[in-house]
Amino acid sequence: MFLGLRSVIYPAPDLQAAKAATTALLGVQPYFDEAFYVGFSAAGYELGLDPNLDPGEGPVTYWGVSDIEVAMLDLSDRGATTRTPVQDVGGGIRTVTLEVPALGLVGLIQNPHYEPVEVDGAGPGR
Template sequence: MFQGLRTVVYPVDNLAAAKAWWSRVLGVPPYFDEPYYVGFSVNGYELALDPHGVAESGTGPVTYWGVDDVDAAVAALLAEGAREHAAVTDYGGGIRTAVVTAPDGSLVGLIENPHFPATPS
């Protein structure tokens, strides 16, 4: 079901300050920079900043696993005892995400992104 790790999304209160800090730390500007989301490409992975993420994740980051079909992955994880945390959201361009809560309380992000190649097994 999982293709590999794809994205870590950090919830931020001050997007401009977080973007400036991560740009300095990573030594690169973001490849995607909008008021609702900032993304950095870091050696094949994405580090993202989400000014609305606190509502979705609480105070910590959410790690997103790549999947072929986010609806099927959510269904499989719910069947294994997870609970829906954030429903499937369509961001356009074939990019869809969801977050479930594992039985231990941890958050598990899922991302369907046809622009991100699958990791060979």
């Protein structure tokens, strides 16, 4: 069901400070920089900053899936409940978050544009 880890989105109530800290940490500028989200490409993964996420809940990790409805149904059958509904976040990229018993918040992402990248000779993605 899972295609691998794709993204980690951090709550960033002070988006400008978080963007500056992440830029310094990664040594790269964000590829996407808007008031509602800042995205960095980091070694083949997405590291995002979202000013609307609750810092008390921590970051959300998104697992890649080929069919978000099928994956959501599978997790629901295993006791997960939907936290945020499936939404198109642009460019045909769809996300959903679920509360998984004994695990917590899990994100799913269906991204038709995702292409694994070679990272330091370690093969595509990780």
